[in-house]
Amino acid sequence: MTLLLAALVGYLLGSIPFGLVLTKLAGTQDIRSIGSGNIGATNVLRTGRKGLAAATLLLDGLKATAAILIAGALWNRDAAMAAGAAAFLGHVFPVWLGFKGGKGVATYLGCLIGLAWPVAFVFAAVWLAVAFATRYSSAAALVATVASPLALLAIGRPREAALFAVLSAALWFMHRANISRLMSGTEGRIGQKG
Numbered sequence: 001m002t003l004l005l006a007a008l009v010g011y012l013l014g015s016i017p018f019g020l021v022l023t024k025l026a027g028t029q030d031i032r033s034i035g036s037g038n039i040g041a042t043n044v045l046r047t048g049r050k051g052l053a054a055a056t057l058l059l060d061g062l063k064a065t066a067a068i069l070i071a072g073a074l075w076n077r078d079a080a081m082a083a084g085a086a087a088f089l090g091h092v093f094p095v096w097l098g099f100k101g102g103k104g105v106a107t108y109l110g111c112l113i114g115l116a117w118p119v120a121f122v123f124a125a126v127w128l129a130v131a132f133a134t135r136y137s138s139a140a141a142l143v144a145t146v147a148s149p150l151a152l153l154a155i156g157r158p159r160e161a162a163l164f165a166v167l168s169a170a171l172w173f174m175h176r177a178n179i180s181r182l183m184s185g186t187e188g189r190i191g192q193k194g
Contacts, residue, residue, distance in 0.1 A: 014090025
């Protein structure tokens with residue numbers, strides 16, 4: 001019962017579509033009608049509003065961190081892990097948007113911050129290095145999500161490594177169209193307007 005309650009808290013927090021909410025409040029066009037049609041920070045950046053994109057990134061990450069901290073404070077570590085996983089799923093499949101959400105990168109990072117903050121630095125460093133070298137947000141995310149479970153194993157956190165391996169696989173699945181575009185050379189670059 002505890003894990004179910006923790007998962008419910010995580011899912012509801014994770015399903016808040018901050019990219020859509022912020023762009024609507026700012027009076028921009030519907031974020032789902034431009035670029036990739038995604039509600040995440042990379043697509044918000046395609047509106048040309050860097051501040052909105054940064055706020056989306058921050059809030060999409062912090063909603064997972066908040067879910068983990070709340071569940072950990074109320075219950076235990078297992079509940080915190082369940083809440084984090086559910087927050088990720090809530091972002092990717094939000095009930096409010098017909099289960100069509102973001103691809104989960106910021107929320108994945110928020111889970112890392114909540115469950116293993118040192119590895120969040122590994123994720124960020126890998127993401128920045130790949131993004132700087134390629135200017136592809138998707139490629140940076142894919143490589144960073146391979147590095148994260150390995151880093152967790154390296155610091156002796158096998159349970160978290162297993163969880164993030166599953167989240168990484170889900171994130172790769174959500175990026176399958178990006179992977180296809182990367183392979184064909186048609187993927188949009190960071191900062192490119194839709």
